[in-house]
Amino acid sequence: MLRVGIVGCGNIFTMHATSVAHLDNATLVGVCDIKKDRADAAAAKYGVPAYYDYTQLITPEKIDVVHVCVPHYMHPVISRYALEHGVHVLCEKPMSIDYADGEANVKLAAEKGLQYGIIFQCRYNDTSRLIRENLDNGRLGKIISVRSTLTWYRPDDYYALSDWKGTWDKEGGGVIIDQAIHSLDLANWFIGSRPVEVQASIANRAHSIMKVEDTAEGFIRYANGATLSFWAMNNYGCDEPIEIRLLCENGKAVMSYDDACITFNDGTQLTVSQEPDGIHYDGGKDYWGFRHIRQIEAFYQAVEQGVEPAISGREALKIQKLICAIYESGKTGQPVKLGE
Ligand SMILES: NC(=O)c1ccc[n+]([C@@H]2O[C@H](COP(=O)([O-])OP(=O)(O)OC[C@H]3O[C@@H](n4cnc5c(N)ncnc54)[C@H](O)[C@@H]3O)[C@@H](O)[C@H]2O)c1
Known part of the structure; x- marks a missing residue:
């Protein structure tokens, strides 16, 4: 125990x-x-x-x-x-x-x-797993491009009520490091290659109370030739479903909120809808998803077996490097080249 x-x-x-x-x-x-x-x-x-x-x-x-x-x-x-x-x-x-x-x-x-x-x-969602499996088994083939969009609503009050959100020193940024980090992590994980160049812009377009970005867009090139285009904002009027689209050699995949659909070039389709797990999380929010428990369980198993967990600190450095490069490019207005 x-x-x-x-x-x-x-x-x-x-x-x-x-x-x-x-x-x-x-x-x-x-x-x-x-x-x-x-x-x-x-x-x-x-x-x-x-x-x-x-x-x-x-x-x-x-x-x-x-x-x-x-x-x-x-x-x-x-x-x-x-x-x-x-x-x-x-x-x-x-x-x-x-x-x-x-x-x-x-x-x-x-x-x-x-x-x-x-x-x-989010890597433990049934939707993410369907796509990951069809990349791993080769059915989707090579990824050509991935597109990720997040348009959410975070009013000034959201920042006013927190003593750390919306600050560079305590939160480290806005929509990228807090909200879009999940969809960018999924896209980066699907592509599974090393980002080599990041071009991004960041801006605060609608929030008066905080100084970090509420809008970001960018374009990332990977060592395997794949590209990732992203767009993230939390100045929209409501939380629309996050969408991730993959264009692959053998078909297209789309993840949107609780649904995923893969359409292969021959017209066949695979779909999955995330089912609730029946556990009540008092105060839990829909947009977090309900898959913490799967990752926590997997982490405990790794501890018991003395092996590195699937999403270890070493693995998380990959998205951390990308997030930091997005901020560097967004702040300097220059492309950021990434080495090994
Ligand atoms: N995985 C997800 O989908 C998801 C969703 C929401 C939040 N989060 C993350 O969870 C973390 C917490 O976010 P939150 O929304 O719960 O924030 P929060 O502000 O609601 O809660 C943070 C708590 O930490 C406490 N705290 C601060 N400094 C402390 C210290 N030195 N020792 C002990 N307690 C301390 C605060 O008093 C506060 O109660 C963040 O990293 C956030 O990004 C993740």
Whole structure:
């Protein structure tokens, strides 16, 4: 039985705590938040002790695994603390704001022989899996181009109510690092090659209260010849379904919200619709999807078996490198070349 602690009892906490409660091989033993009322409420709900300082919870005497569910700038700090103190880490996306901080923790985890995972739960959606399987088995053939669009609604209030969102120092950006990171990760994962050049633009077009970008578009070339065109904004009037389209040698694939459809060049089709898993996540939001539990379960299995999880820190560095290059290109107005 793995003993689990969760640091950060805000919005995303419910996805982690509910998942732990439904898994047989783990038990929640403590929760932590610097906001005492949040820690106390979470502790009362799950019948575990509350901590207000993460160093009091993260010790191998108390826990085997810590889930890091705090603002972005604290991700590498708390992850590093846990790894230094012999505790496995499952951290919410993004692994860090700066690439170097994520890379340092990947090295540290390897030195310590600990597992370090980063949450990208959308890779566990049935829709993503259908496409990944048909790339892996060769039926779709080589990817030529991928297109990803995200048009969501995040009003000024969304930023006004948070003490870290919408800031460069604490969130690390806006629509790219927070919302579009999932669809960009899926596109990057499908392409499965090394990005070699990133051209992007970023702008704040509609928000007065925050200074980070609410709009971004870009074009990415990959070593295998594939390209990724993306467009992301959170200044639209509602949350429209995220859409990812793949143009491949042998057909086209489209993912839109809970549905995916592959149409092969011979006209045959494969489709899947994401079914609810029957678990109630109190306060969970539809647009997060409900697949945290699959990734958390897979992470715990990796810990038990002493093997690197599928979405390890090392794997997450790939999307981290891309996100950082998008910001660099967006801020400088210049293309960014990426090496090995
Ligand atoms: N995977 C997803 O789909 C998804 C969805 C939503 C949020 N997230 C991620 O989850 C993380 C948290 O987001 P959120 O919306 O829950 O934020 P939030 O602001 O609602 O919650 C963060 C909590 O962390 C606490 N905190 C801050 N510093 C702390 C510290 N040093 N020690 C202990 N607690 C501390 C805050 O008091 C707050 O309660 C972010 O990385 C976000 O990107 C992921």
